[in-house]
Amino acid sequence: MKGMRAGIAEIRERTEDRVNFKLFSGGIQGNDEAVLRKIRIGQLHGAAFTPNLLSKEYADIILYNLPMVFNNESEVAYVRQ
Known part of the structure; x- marks a missing residue:
């Protein structure tokens, strides 16, 4: 998460805060299969998977x-x- 947060900070800086991210950790969006399904139907826009x-x-x-x-x-x- 530390690396992701650093990347987000850089993107926000380079885009003058026009682009931002919302991170969900600890399985709050469900298991891997649920998250992948949410990406497919457009509820989420990305995830980190194994x-x-x-x-x-x-x-x-x-x-x-x-x-x-x-x-x-x-x-x-x-x-x-």
Whole structure:
């Protein structure tokens, strides 16, 4: 959450407060499946998920769950291409 809040602060600053975010933590919006459903119907606009949940529809995402596969972000970017 600390990283998300820092990112939000930067976005607010760069957009002169025209863009803001509302964070819900601790499962207040429901479990992962409920949050994903709310995104699909437009009640929420985003969320942070583990690759396991999203792998049901996007099998390739499980790659990000493999430990110690990438040495740095440039390797991740290369594999994404």
